[in-house]
Structures are given as C-alpha cells and as structure tokens.
Amino acid sequence: xxxxxxxxxxxxxxQELRVIGAEGENLGILQLSEALxxxxxxxxxxxxxxxSAVPPVAKITDxxxxxxxxxxxxxxxxxxxxxxxxxxxxxxxxxGDNDMLLKAKKAAEWLAEGHRVRAELFLKGRYKGMxxxxxxxxxxxxxxxxxxxxxxxxxxxxxxxxxxxVIERDLIAQQKREKEQKQNDENK
Numbered sequence: 001x002x003x004x005x006x007x008x009x010x011x012x013x014x015q016e017l018r019v020i021g022a023e024g025e026n027l028g029i030l031q032l033s034e035a036l037x038x039x040x041x042x043x044x045x046x047x048x049x050x051x052s053a054v055p056p057v058a059k060i061t062d063x064x065x066x067x068x069x070x071x072x073x074x075x076x077x078x079x080x081x082x083x084x085x086x087x088x089x090x091x092x093x094x095x096g097d098n099d100m101l102l103k104a105k106k107a108a109e110w111l112a113e114g115h116r117v118r119a120e121l122f123l124k125g126r127y128k129g130m131x132x133x134x135x136x137x138x139x140x141x142x143x144x145x146x147x148x149x150x151x152x153x154x155x156x157x158x159x160x161x162x163x164x165x166v167i168e169r170d171l172i173a174q175q176k177r178e179k180e181q182k183q184n185d186e187n188k
Contacts, residue, residue, distance in 0.1 A: 007048040008063050009036060014048070017058040029055055086116040086166065091142055093127050093135070100142055108148035111169040116153060119143060123162035132158075139163050149173035 007013070012032060019027040019035045022042050030038070039046035039060045047066055050057035059066075087110045089103050107117045121139040123130075136156050143150075149170045156165035 007051065008045050009039070012046065012048045012056075012058065014051075014056045016055045017046075017048070018053070018055050019046075020049075020057065020059040022060045027060075035060075082114055084114045084116060086118050088118045088120060090120045090122050091139070092122050092124075093130070093138060100145055104142065104145040104147065107146050107167075111146070111148045111150055111167070114169065116166055116168045117146075117150075118164055118166045120159060120164040121162045128162075135163050139165065143167065149177050 015032050016029055017032060017035050019030045019038065021027050021038075022044055027035075027038065035046050035058060042060055044060050045063040045066075046058050046060055047063060048056055048058045087107075089107050091100060091103060095103075107119065110117050119139060119142060121135055121142075123135070127135075139156055143165070146167075150167040151170040151173075152165065153168045154164075154166035156163055
C-alpha cells in the first residue's frame with residue numbers, strides 16, 4: 001500500500017514539537033531532544049504525525065503498531081468507497097410495453113445499486129424524420145415507468161443515435177416513497 005512515510009525519531013527536523021504521550025496525554029510543547037529522551041525512557045518511538053501543524057505534532061508510540069493501525073484504517077476507508085458507473089438502456093420507437101417494463105425494472109435495480117442510468121431512444125432509418133416532441137415524449141414515458149425515485153442528471157437531448165437522458169437515484173424521494181408504500185400496506 002502506498003502510505004506516506006512518516007518521520008520517526010532522529011528523522012524529525014523540527015526543533016519544537018507538541019508531544020502526545022504513550023497513553024494519549026498531552027505532554028505540551030517540548031524541544032526535540034526532550035521529546036526523544038521521553039520516547040527512549042518509554043522504550044517507544046517518537047513519530048511526527050502532523051508535520052504541517054505549528055508546532056508539528058509528534059506522538060510517543062510503537063512505530064510498527066502505529067503503521068499497522070494506520071493501514072487497517074486505510075483498508076476500511078478504501079472498502080467503503082463505492083464506484084458508480086453509468087449504465088445504459090436502449091429502447092426503440094417500436095419497443096413493446098412488456099419489454100419497456102422489463103427494462104424499467106432493470107434501470108430501477110441499477111439505480112438502487114447507486115449507478116447512473118443513461119436512457120437512450122435509438123432511432124434508425126425513417127424514425128429519424130419523426131417529430132422531435134413525439135420522440136422526447138416516448139422516452140419520457142419510459143422514464144416514468146421506472147419504479148424507483150430518481151432525479152434528472154442530464155435532461156433529454158438529441159444524441160448521435162437518437163435522444164438520450166441521464167438519471168441518478170434520489171435517496172430522499174425514494175425513502176419518502178417507501179414510507180408511503182408501507183403506510184398504504186398497513187391501512188389495507
């Protein structure tokens with residue numbers, strides 16, 4: 001893992017340091033020589049944990065243990081990062097209602113996973129000559145069938161293959177929708 005190498009013991013350049021003891025107590029601002037002596041007495045290392053602070057902050061602790069804890073925290077943070085992609089759904093003017101429903105359900109799954117969805121109305125041949133309002137309306141009807149709350153990231157515009165728009169999930173609206181659904185189920 002590419003973690004930044006911290007300065008320890010004699011590698012520290014600052015002459016004054018704010019020192020944190022082995023038990024987490026604040027030892028105050030000490031000269032470098034005093035801080036190194038305190039770390040040596042404790043049988044631990046002096047690690048410069050915040051070199052950009054004024055004065056720099058150093059901690060008396062075991063370097064191996066400190067690095068292990070830091071790498072563990074980085075792994076946890078890296079695991080929490082979720083990569084979202086832009087998934088694409090393509091419909092045509094002649095796509096049937098059932099096929100549109102299936103594609104809308106697939107788009108809802110992708111939205112639930114946190115992905116963006118690019119919905120494209122693919123036009124070929126004579127369909128390219130059809131009225132722009134009709135074609136946009138056709139794509140909007142498809143978007144309305146998606147059973148998941150979303151917001152428009154990029155409005156419907158002409159694309160090289162026809163018309164396209166990008167949507168992404170709207171968590172707040174979805175939570176509201178699920179709450180209403182639950183209340184309706186309880187009232188039945």
